[in-house]
Amino acid sequence: xxxxxxxxxxxxxxxxxxxxxxxxxxxxxxxxxxxxxxxxxxxxxxxxxxxxxxxxxxxxxxxxxxxxxxxxxxxxxxxxxxxxxxxxxxxxxxxxxxxxxxxxxxxxxxxxxxxxxxxxxxxxxxxxxxxxxxxxxxxxxxxxxxxxxxxxxxxxxxxxxxxxxxxxxxxxxxxxxxxxxxxxxxxxxxxxxxxxxxxxxxxxxxxxxxxxxxxxxxxxxxxxxxxxxxxxxxxxxxxxxxxxxxxxxxxxxxxxxxxxxxxxxxxxxxxxxxxxxxxxxxxxxxxxxxxxxxxxxxxx
Amino acid sequence: xxxxxxxxxxxxxxxxxxxxxxxxxxxxxxxxxxxxxxxxxxxxxxxxxxxxxxxxxxxxxxxxxxxxxxxxxxxxxxxxxxxxxxxxxxxxxxxxxxxxxxxxxxxxxxxxxxxxxxxxxxxxxxxxxxxxxxxxxxxxxxxxxxxxxxxxxxxxxxxxxxxxxxxxxxxxxxxxxxxxxxxxxxxxxxxxxxxxxxxxxxxxxxxxxxxxxxxxxxxxxxxxxxxxxxxxxxxxxxx
Numbered sequence: 001x002x003x004x005x006x007x008x009x010x011x012x013x014x015x016x017x018x019x020x021x022x023x024x025x026x027x028x029x030x031x032x033x034x035x036x037x038x039x040x041x042x043x044x045x046x047x048x049x050x051x052x053x054x055x056x057x058x059x060x061x062x063x064x065x066x067x068x069x070x071x072x073x074x075x076x077x078x079x080x081x082x083x084x085x086x087x088x089x090x091x092x093x094x095x096x097x098x099x100x101x102x103x104x105x106x107x108x109x110x111x112x113x114x115x116x117x118x119x120x121x122x123x124x125x126x127x128x129x130x131x132x133x134x135x136x137x138x139x140x141x142x143x144x145x146x147x148x149x150x151x152x153x154x155x156x157x158x159x160x161x162x163x164x165x166x167x168x169x170x171x172x173x174x175x176x177x178x179x180x181x182x183x184x185x186x187x188x189x190x191x192x193x194x195x196x197x198x199x200x201x202x203x204x205x206x207x208x209x210x211x212x213x214x215x216x217x218x219x220x221x222x223x224x225x226x227x228x229x230x231x232x233x234x235x236x237x238x239x240x241x242x243x244x245x246x247x248x249x250x251x252x253x254x255x256x257x258x259x260x261x262x263x264x265x266x267x268x269x270x271x272x273x274x275x276x277x278x279x280x281x282x283x284x285x286x287x288x289x290x291x292x293x294x295x296x297x298x299x300x
Numbered sequence: 301x302x303x304x305x306x307x308x309x310x311x312x313x314x315x316x317x318x319x320x321x322x323x324x325x326x327x328x329x330x331x332x333x334x335x336x337x338x339x340x341x342x343x344x345x346x347x348x349x350x351x352x353x354x355x356x357x358x359x360x361x362x363x364x365x366x367x368x369x370x371x372x373x374x375x376x377x378x379x380x381x382x383x384x385x386x387x388x389x390x391x392x393x394x395x396x397x398x399x400x401x402x403x404x405x406x407x408x409x410x411x412x413x414x415x416x417x418x419x420x421x422x423x424x425x426x427x428x429x430x431x432x433x434x435x436x437x438x439x440x441x442x443x444x445x446x447x448x449x450x451x452x453x454x455x456x457x458x459x460x461x462x463x464x465x466x467x468x469x470x471x472x473x474x475x476x477x478x479x480x481x482x483x484x485x486x487x488x489x490x491x492x493x494x495x496x497x498x499x500x501x502x503x504x505x506x507x508x509x510x511x512x513x514x515x516x517x518x519x520x521x522x523x524x525x526x527x528x529x530x531x532x533x534x535x536x537x538x539x
Contacts (some may be wrong), residue, residue: 044383048537070386077384079539080378085315139381149384205319252363 002130004053006039006203015203016053021147021181021196026173030290036203037183038078041151044181045075057147071175072098073091074145080136084125087136088116091124093140109168110138113168129156136263137165142171148172150182154189162189165223169193187286201294220256220283224261227275229253254282304387305402312368314402322407326414332452333418345428347419348437355444356500358411359451360478361511362404363469366455369400371465380538393456393533397526400452440503446518447499451476453522454496457529460536490536496521513525 006014021027029037042048044055046066047129054061076155082091092107108268111117114134119127125133133156140148148169154162168194174177183189189196197214199206209217226232229247236242236255245258259265262279285293332350336342341350373379382392392419405433411484454475480492499514 042537042539045380046386047380047383047539049535060336069473070384073384075384079377083311083372083376083378083382086311087318094307094311095381095385097310098382098387100303139317166467181389203392219395 001044001056001109002054003013004040004043004055005051006043006048007051012203014043014050017200017205018053019198019205019208021179024170024173024177025194025215026180026182026195026251028190028197029184029200030187030190030197031200032294033185035200037200038151039075039203040200041075041149041181041183045073045077045106045149046070047077048300054101054249065242071143072146074140074143074147075149076133076136076140077094077149079150080132080139082132082135082139085123087121087123088119088127088131089136092139093137094137099143101179106144110142113141114138114166129185130158132160133157135167137168144176146178146181148178148182150180152184153182154184154186162186166193172234187290191286199290199293204232208291214286215291218284218286218289219256220258222257222259222265223280223282224253224255224262224265224269224276225251225278226253226269227251227277231271231272231274232276235269235272235274236265240265268283301395301398302392304382304392305399308369308396308399309402310414312399315368315426316500318403321361325361325407325411329411330418331415333415333422337422342422343424343426343429344538345418345430347423347427348429348433351415352437352440354502355440355503356497358404358408358444359449359496361407361449363452363455363472365400365403365407365468366452366459367465369403370396371459371463371468374459374463375465377539380443383538387537390530390536393460393530394526397453397456397529400450400456401449403450404452407446412441431457439511443503443514443518444500446522447496450496450518450521450525453525453529457525457532460506460529460533 001020002018003016004014004018005012005016017036017040017089029040030039031198039048044057055066057066057073060066060069073185075218086094088111092110092284096104096107108117111119116131116135116138124132124135133153137150137153140150150169157165162211166189169180170272171178173180173193180193182190182194191211194212196208197211197271224232229250229252233245234249234254236245236253239250242255242259246254246256248254254264259281266276266279333347336347336350341347379392383389451472455468455472458471458475459465462468463470476497477538479495480497483489483492493513494517496517499517502511502514
């Protein structure tokens with residue numbers, strides 16, 4: 001996507017946003033309500049026309065090519081939209097016919113994949129929220145898409161459903177190399193599957209970061225505050241096996257690795273005449289990182 | 301296109317609504333011929349002439365078919381599944397329109413079968429019931445079908461424009477039945493004869509030499525609402 005915008009009147013839902021999703025990525029879109037995530041997914045899916053900018057899928061950007069490229073995409077945007085008076089099987093059969101998929105077995109396989117093969121004559125309107133989400137996912141994966149676009153897909157799923165969903169996404173990504181573009185408010189869940197993150201705020205891309213880099217930024221560390229950071233650093237290096245010691249300021253040292261018991265280190269510092277005033281474990285999770293980023297206070 | 305129509309037929313025939321609609325209309329036909337039996341008009345030729353008078357009434361139920369095919373897709377947010385698959389929106393709109401017309405033709409076949417069936421059951425065969433009377437009726441029915449197609453296109457346009465079925469039906473009936481009064485208010489009475497409703501007056505006339513005008517008006521109306529509907533649908537946000 002290059003400089004893509006979507007305006008509703010004078011209000012920008014997406015404002016000049018550029019991003020690139022690489023093949024095989026599980027790409028997480030993170031943003032607060034109204035940040036523009038759903039609009040962005042709708043633009044990619046062709047559900048709403050862009051006000052400006054260009055969208056390319058598989059490197060093709062013309063309307064005709066986008067139409068063809070979208071046949072290799074599976075989408076679930078907002079709540080699953082299916083016919084309430086049809087059964088799960090009939091709903092999928094409707095779309096199988098519409099898409100001209102000659103493989104009649106794809107309906108049964110998709111239902112089995114999401115665990116809805118036993119719903120029989122039960123109509124969609126009688127489904128629980130979680131079952132509706134599963135059927136929406138079944139529709140998205142029915143045609144073995146190369147790209148899967150999922151907007152808040154785990155809303156309404158129970159813990160088992162979330163676990164199943166996660167394994168489905170990871171299985172598709174690992175076995176079929178499916179590229180996944182996913183938005184969710186449940187950041188803890190995203191952090192278990194995403195390989196890349198984009199943080200969006202007010203329709204703009206705030207940060208694009210790989211899961212590895214984000215993990216590095218969110219890592220846990222031991223913080224030691226003393227009268228001399230240099231002396232503390234020197235003592236720790238000489239007496240312990242710590243490999244990643246960082247002097248944050250003249251009083252603070254960060255030990256950027258897992259320290260199960262800081263007591264021996266504190267004891268050594270005190271014995272060497274260092275005045276230790278504070279020792280604590282620090283670090284942030286994805287949620288805190290996102291809040292800090294949006295509030296303009298990246299990483300504390 | 302054929303796949304889209306096929307899928308819509310699959311969906312429509314997997315619900316009770318369409319069957320109830322067809323059965324209800326068929327029952328109405330039986331009831332009408334049953335009510336006519338034994339009276340002054342209790343013969344087949346009178347029934348056929350009466351049927352000509354009824355040709356305007358299907359206009360009332362046409363939005364129900366558009367609702368089955370199109371409006372409910374907005375209501376249930378199912379169009380997003382089709383559009384996100386890369387289906388061309390003009391093609392999708394056209395397919396919906398053709399499906400609606402085909403379903404109306406199926407309903408018409410059911411209604412005609414019920415009407416003529418009950419006519420043969422309940423009414424007397426008379427001398428005026430000739431093949432020329434039937435030819436005349438079917439010619440008028442054919443012209444009416446052109447007007448129905450225009451009505452379906454208009455209904456589809458309002459469905460796309462408003463999404464809400466109630467509002468779309470309100471505008472549909474408003475335009476069909478009240479437009480003549482608006483034209484009078486605007487001192488544009490001379491255009492009244494180009495309205496769809498006015499075409500049924502021509503179709504109902506006892507002696508008509510040409511149905512060219514109703515056909516032309518229907519064709520132009522269909523074209524205008526088709527283009528407007530297709531353009532509106534292309535720009536529509538689907539969610």
